[in-house]
Amino acid sequence: MHAYRTHTCGELRKKDVGTRARLSGWVNRRRDHGGLIFIDLRDHYGITQCVVEPDSPAFATVDKARSEWVLTFTGHIEARTEDTINPDMPTGEIELRIDEASVQGTASDLPVPVFGDLEYPEETRLKYRFLDLRREKLHKNIILRSKIISSVRRRMIDQGFMEYQTPILTASSPEGARDFLVPSRLHPGKFYALPQAPQQFKQLLMVAGFDRYFQIAPCFRDEDARADRSPGEFYQLDIEMSFVTQDDVFAAVEPVLHGVFEEFAEGRKVSPAPFVRIPYEESMLKYGVDKPDLRNPLIIADVGSVFDREDVAFKAFKNKTVRAVPAPGAASQPRSWYDKLEAWAKTEQGAAGLGYIVFEDKDGVLTGKGPIAKFLPPEAQAELAKIVGLKAGDAVFFSANAKKDRAAALAGQVRIKLGRDLGLIDDSKFEFCWIVDFPMYEWNEDEKKIDFSHNPFSMPQFDREKFLALDPADQDTILGIKAFQYDIVCNGIELSSGAIRNHDPDVMLKAFEIAGYKREETEVKFAGMLNAFRYGAPPHGGTAPGIDRMVMLLAGVDNLREIILFPMNQRAEDLMMNAPSEATLKQLRELHIRVVKPEKE
């Protein structure tokens, strides 16, 4: 007989009755009836009830066992009597009658109990992560993560992609997030950087002729955390393809994402491929964000024209961008509901206010009520109702601002809040869409200059010769240029960002020049890539869906720590391993590093 087990704790069934079996696992739960002791023994695969009576030679050992001790039990599998069968357990028809027991490991009092699903403080859970990981929910989430990643790999390989590894110790990337730096021992004063993404490497792979690349790639960015953004490190399904148009990339990625989501949806609906494509500008108008949650049925409308009518005298909205968010059925809400929303808009969104009109049926005529309704004569109210699509019993909220972007953004936040507060979001669905035609550049108000709005490596949607001839002073034209740049969004979460890349060195130099980088500067910063593009570069493009966010969506959790094995806390500390920690003097000396701590005030 094997030293530790003949079966796992999840596999014994009625057909095994009479078998002599050996099980090893943790004490999930102990029930002591004086003479009779039940132990639920748990391993990765399941739980099996084991029972011992005082006449067994194993009784003394079992009697002293406590929660989470690791034990090995040997005995015969017996059928449970009709009235003691537990239909809630896969192994509930049988039990193991213990006649040999040995202790493989004892356990101290538990700071986090494994049995049960009581909430525990995040700090304790992180410090004792190995205990937390034994708990049913987290254990299940991590298994789900593994299965999702396997499925992704299989689907990518089936589509002719190959997985390649790219360096972890590499060069600092000149754009984007803050880098993690690694000091070089051999080169005093010089540093490697951890990759923010394998962006340049995957493009170089295309230049090297590998055609269809993917990698479950670790990415490192030294930026502050959020609930859906790990501090420091995360994983992307990094993808790049040669000789492709935007549509080819979509056609390659859609079946993978759709397939994976269908596979793990467990009854939830997944929007069919091809996914809806929404131009950036349309998304900003209708949803007020570039990552719309399409489960939310509300559509924002531009109603500036209504407030600019000569018969409308509401000065606060004149000559401004005014966006309207419908609130179907909200007429029945009490005044306090509207007051609360306005307070939310002012405090949390920094809005000047949040105007609204409630529409009711008055003798067959749709009539507006509320603080600003009186500024709109019946004709203007009718026009408003028509544009927004309002009926009696609905309300409408207004977001007005001299700056178009600000008006759109507040409307977007109002739309999200109304969708939630009015219970309009069906959480049994996964709604995918592509956001396309992102602007290539944007105006940086602080520095009064033109910036890349997203990925500086994207190909502009502009005639090559005309692009090369652009005068940086021609701001209107430049700010109107779109890029072959696209995002995948699911349920209001940005899953990935991608682009058809700029593989033309002249266009690239020009693109950076427009964003304020001198040609010589670009030549130095992107020497590797520019140089490669001068030796025959294929047109190429790709994208990089976030693995962690995919798993979050499929696991139905709203925090990354529920789907990552050993996460750091919000301050980027690993409480279990004590990272970061100080280096020894010897280590620092070898690295030619001297620590200068910030002065405390």
Add this chain to the structure above:
RNA sequence: GGGGGCGUAGCUCAGUUGGUUAGAGUGACGGCCUGUCACGCCGUAGGUCGCGGGUUCGAGCCCCGUCGCUCCCGCCA
């Protein structure tokens, strides 16, 4: 860097207008219990009320500061 929320037993939480010895449930430990599966019953231990200062005859409660956790903004090509 900024803003919000939270901080009372290992854990989840209660604690009245500032007033006697700070409670409950759960977990731990001990006892009883031969069919439980959130077993049951009885008992015991367990507290710097995050920390420091202040107001007061008296502070878990009020004030100031500070620390920790968390969520958000900035940031994340």
